[in-house]
Amino acid sequence: MIPLVLAGGVALLACAPYLAVPGLGVLPDTVGSIGSLQVLGTAYVIAALAITYDLLMGYTGLVSFGHGMFFALGSYGFVMLLAFTSAGFWTAAAVAVGITVVAAVIVNAVALRASLIAYSMVTLAAAQLMAIAIGQNYLGSGGVDGVTIPFEKLPAGLVGIVNTKHVYWLALGLLVLTFVLARWLTTTRIGHVWRAIRENELRAEVMGFTTYTYKLVVALIASTLAGVAGVVYAILLGAADPGETSLSFSIGLVIMLILGGRGRVWGALLGAVVYTLLQQRLPAITSSAGVAALPDAIRIPLAQPQLLLGVVFILFVLFLPGGLAGVVEKAIRAVRRGGSGPPGDAAADGEFAAAVRVPASAEPTR
């Protein structure tokens, strides 16, 4: 049932470039327009990134403040290889992801030696190193301007406004791939160990799991996928953007998870899409004539998506730690309990069941 619904949803989204449905203000124009595809594509890539971050923070409890760094490494590696070397499209993409993997091994192997808050601080420091290097234009990384892709080196199908739908499909493909991979990983044995670490690392350790290795694996998977997402983002944007390395970008990822619901793949997806759409569209909506007439005290908060997101984020931490996904799941459960749905269905909803039970006890002792 659920896979069918998901496949249907993906098929529908894949048709978006041909849909002339009005965007209702959420999107800049009709759904199939160039502007809307661009906004949706951005939301998909950011959602894929948020899912990789959920593996780290939501599932394993590793709060990194430098996840944006690996995304940026993918972007910058790819764009700079294209711009400054003779590497072709596929070589540049592969080498960029390779660079991300190497950096991820180094940073995480070191940072995971420290625990919890210290891990956050080490990842923060690592991301800042990259932000400074880019800010200072080391290796031609362009300072605040970023680096633009030399478009002649991209495959013809990805260049130009007419081909926006191809880039859109690329972004959608990335999201589907990341989603499926993350769903699968979190239901495997290794995924259960990740959750055990989140709930109680000492207990997982005592049960005989080398938690360091499991943490390193999840960090590597998340960072590598983030690097791939970075490459797609660079194609979508036509450039590598220095904002990706900033502290507020990485805090943005945290906000997405809290908004959507951490420890759930589709929660991360939901949070990221809501976040990105708000951030991209709120300024445009609030600069319209109707809002401009409002007094300052109302207009200023409305025109600042960050402010709205920050306040909503605080309220969610205080009152809705499960995020939007938690609310939806509670509603579904209430409906099922009230209605006459087959009881077996609830167990099939593995995502939810896994999120509520204490995973350490679910793991067979040996």
Add this chain to the structure above:
Amino acid sequence: MSNVILMIFTGLSVGAVYFLLGSGLALIFGLMRVLTFAHGAYLTACAYAGWFILRHSSLAAGPSIGTLLLALLVGVVVGGALAFLTERVLLRALYQRDHLDQLLVTAGLGFSLVALLNGIWGPDSRAVPTPPWFTRTTTDIFGAHIARGDFVLIGVAVLLLIALEAFLKHTRHGLVVRAGVENREMVRALGIDVRRSFTLIFTVGGAVAGLGGVLAALYANAVNTTIGDTYLLYAFIVLVVGGLGSLRGAAIAALAVGLLQQFANFYVNPGLGEILSFILMGAMLLLRPEGVGGKKIRLI
């Protein structure tokens, strides 16, 4: 030679602002185990508050001493008030929960506060009028021209260090704070309401950050909404290198980071100073998690 002297003073002044923010963070983390991201935003907000007071004086003549003191006072009050409200309204509700939630709330608050300032005054830098004696009058020390502002910043940081040390050593509140840093559970078991110390220390941290914000705005002659983030990152370095709950450690770390930054940037490569500072922080976390302050409590 004059270059070296100049850089020592510049490094010390920058380090002074790092200390103003970092000392608060060190006490807060030491006592409450809360890593706060909000204090960077307090610093920015107070820099704007200071600018708001100062902007009415002319750029050429600069504000009078009275206005300057008023701006500093407003910075302290605004910073303290913001921190007080944060602790009472947001953090109190979360002491029963994970430390992560407390960190997240302060991060969200910082994020929102900076967005609010962006909404009101925009992302562009605003010029801050400073008295001519602050930036333009210099004193010669071994041939180097040192601006008076440098002495003010360094002086304020030293006075603050002395005042905070005296407060911790000679008052009853300070005694509770020191005891709380050592062993919070024991203090609570003795029937002392340690949450009152939390409020106090969080507020003091905010007030000191506010003072730092106004001074940083004066020193740079400008404010914008990103200064808090930048200083916060260096305050984290000061916190980690100095050790939690250790004021002297924070002072040494702030001094070291300020000087390291100036010298590496000038003699080797712009940006290297910042890079070395973050490498220093990473190395400290991994090799000596208790910091130079020397207390054997791990930064877990």
